[in-house]
Amino acid sequence: EAAVTQSPRSKVAVTGGKVTLSCHQTNNHDYMYWYRQDTGHGLRLIHYSYVADSTEKGDIPDGYKASRPSQENFSLILELASLSQTAVYFCASSDRAEVFFGKGTRLTVV
Amino acid sequence: TQTVSQSDAHVTVFEGDSVELRCNYSYGGSIYLSWYIQHHGHGLQFLLKYYSGNPVVQGVNGFEAEFSKSDSSFHLRKASVHWSDSAVYFCAVSPNSNNRIFFGDGTQLVVKP
Secondary structure: OOEEEEEOEEEEEOOOOOOOEEEEEOOOOOEEEEEEEOOOOOEEEEEEEEEEOEEEEOOOOOOOEEEEEOOEEEEEEEEOOOHHHEEEEEEEEEOOOOOEEEOOOEEEEE | OOOEEEOOOOEEEEEOOOEEEEOOOOOOOEEEEEEOOOOOOOOOOEEEEEOOOOOOOOOHHHEEEEEEHHHHHHHEEOOOOOOOOOOEEEEEEEOOOOOOOEEEOEEEEEEEO
């Protein structure tokens, strides 16, 4: 069964600290995405990738970096975490017609 | 700019009622269309998709959606809702010409007993 696994599932980070969110997919998909969801709102695209070793900026890339070292793995990096980055983060992989989401990472920056 | 519009932020119905959740998009080329459901505190799960062929597509749990090129729409329907259908529903559009997937803002469906 297609799967997208995110780690950690929740994290509390200190303002100014570095945070790395990891994502692993077993779907053999070329496309991977990082979305942010704030309480009561929709999804906003942060970064995405359609091939290993390459990433693209989404709609809200400021304050985030991404890394795609292999087809299976896609990381989201917050070099200097800020309070405004408190949110739930979803990783996803896609074959274009269907998107498979991870269960999300709840990040709280204090 | 490609957009996905879900005109109803909230829809409330009673169990057993039919429901239609609306989705309109602005893109002229070839696209993939899909719907997702998000229960409170969970991730998004795939419901159904359309790319070509029969404009009415069937999904899981009795959901179906109809594509209309003339209306630029892909509305989601269910003939008889259950309380467990209460969730947020997201429409998504993926143009064939690029690697992006655009999501609407979601529609909160509340099914009352």
